[in-house]
Amino acid sequence: MVDQAFVATSHVLGDLFLCHARLQCDARFPWILLIPRRMGLREIEDLTPADRGRLMDEAVLAGEAVRALGEALGRPVEKLNIGALGNITPQLHLHIVGRRSDDSAWPDPVWGHGQKIAYDHDDLDLVIGTARRGLGL
Amino acid sequence: MVDQAFVATSHVLGDLFLCHARLQCDARFPWILLIPRRMGLREIEDLTPADRGRLMDEAVLAGEAVRALGEALGRPVEKLNIGALGNITPQLHLHIVGRRSDDSAWPDPVWGHGQKIAYDHDDLDLVIGTARRGLGL
Numbered sequence: 001m002v003d004q005a006f007v008a009t010s011h012v013l014g015d016l017f018l019c020h021a022r023l024q025c026d027a028r029f030p031w032i033l034l035i036p037r038r039m040g041l042r043e044i045e046d047l048t049p050a051d052r053g054r055l056m057d058e059a060v061l062a063g064e065a066v067r068a069l070g071e072a073l074g075r076p077v078e079k080l081n082i083g084a085l086g087n088i089t090p091q092l093h094l095h096i097v098g099r100r101s102d103d104s105a106w107p108d109p110v111w112g113h114g115q116k117i118a119y120d121h122d123d124l125d126l127v128i129g130t131a132r133r134g135l136g137l
Numbered sequence: 138m139v140d141q142a143f144v145a146t147s148h149v150l151g152d153l154f155l156c157h158a159r160l161q162c163d164a165r166f167p168w169i170l171l172i173p174r175r176m177g178l179r180e181i182e183d184l185t186p187a188d189r190g191r192l193m194d195e196a197v198l199a200g201e202a203v204r205a206l207g208e209a210l211g212r213p214v215e216k217l218n219i220g221a222l223g224n225i226t227p228q229l230h231l232h233i234v235g236r237r238s239d240d241s242a243w244p245d246p247v248w249g250h251g252q253k254i255a256y257d258h259d260d261l262d263l264v265i266g267t268a269r270r271g272l273g274l
Contacts (some may be wrong), residue, residue, distance in 0.1 A: 044218055045197045052193040055184075060182045060189075079227070080180055083220040087236060087244035090216070107224035108249035119273060 002035055005089040018054040019039050019094075021062065026058035026116040028096040028105075030069035031132060032062045036068060039104065041092035044084055053095065053099075056104060060104065062096040067133025069099045072130040073123070139172055140225040146253075148265060151274035155191040156231075158199065160268050161229025163253035165242075165258065167206035167214065167235035169199045169268060178229035181221055192231065199233040207235045209267040210260070222248060 002020060010022035010033055018038075030061035036047060037056060047055060063080045070077035070125050077098030085096050105113040119127060139157060147159035147164060153225055155175075163166035173184060184192060192251035200217045207214035221231050234247050242250040256264060 013227045042218060043200065044193065045200055045217075049190075049194070052197075053190045056181065056189040056193060057186070062172055063180065063182055079222075080182075081220070081222045081224065082181060083218070083222070083246070085220070085246060087216055087218065093190075109220070109222060109246045112245035 001039075003089050003091040006033065006035065006093070011124070011133055013128065013131050013135060016058050016061070016135065017135075018051055019058050021058075021088075021137070024095075024097075024129055025118060026110075027119045028114075029049075029103060029118050029125075030066045030075075031110070032066055032069075032096045034058055034062055034096065034133075036092055038092075042086060042090050045093065046092065048065050055128065057072040059094055059096060061135060062094075065097050065131050066098040068130050068134040069127055070100075072126055075100055075103075081109065083109070083111065138149075138176075140226050140228040140231055143170065143172065143228075143230070148261070150265065150268050150272060153195050153272065153274075155188055158195075158196050158268075158272055158274070160171070160265055161232075161234075161253060163247075164256045165251075165254050166247050167203045167210065167212075167242060167264075168247070169203055169206075169232065169233045169272075171195055171199055171231040173229055175229075179223060179227050180229065185230065196231055198272060199231075200259060202268050203233050203235040205267050205271040209263055212237055214241075218246065220246070220248065 013021040019034035022033040081097040151159040156171035159170040218234040
């Protein structure tokens with residue numbers, strides 16, 4: 001079960017082998033969330049070693065999808081930022097965010113930075129489609 | 138070779154199988170850096186799959202060491218924050234940070250937050266010793 005906090009701020013992309021994947025609804029940054037489909041996890045250490053390997057594989061895949069999102073939006077990604085924080089929503093999740101030196105938060109992290117901006121409806125279709133293809137979904 | 142930016146802001150803890158481990162010189166948060174001992178890496182995807190697994194193992198170990206640091210300082214860790222950013226120092230590195238709901242940045246990330254505070258000299262000996270033992274170094 002996915003925490004309701006994710007449902008309110010992101011769109012479903014689909015399920016990978018380990019993780020439920022979602023698009024963060026923030027047009028400022030190409031940004032995918034990976035939520036391991038295991039009950040009661042809070043920390044990376046709560047995953048089995050095999051699942052930790054799967055999480056890395058899926059993080060790399062999500063990084064490729066985030067790069068594809070950046071290309072599709074005309075803002076190619078210069079640096080990936082990957083983070084497992086969970087200070088606000090404790091259910092274990094990984095953020096994969098595409099950054100550029102001209103984005104509004106650079107070089108600071110995106111988490112807790114300013115106000116999110118909704119995607120235009122037309123962009124959202126493009127972005128969700130691109131992210132799903134990037135993830136092989 | 139470790140980027141000089143790390144040398145200026147952290148203390149050597151030692152070398153694990155994959156990573157060079159350092160203590161971030163900031164008494165506000167128990168905080169360990171892991172820097173894979175491979176040349177020319179910027180992103181997680183630049184690691185081989187085997188090295189990605191090793192990075193996860195060493196991140197879990199560093200999480201245990203960060204928890205031990207928190208205990209030694211009388212501020213037990215409530216949540217680990219793990220991040221690979223590299224917006225300022227591009228050499229691939231992983232942050233493992235112990236967080237508490239009463240720390241000065243909570244619930245925001247620590248990166249880019251406020252001014253660091255140096256450890257007292259006596260605390261530094263305790264902290265480095267605790268971190269090394271936690272990492273098995």
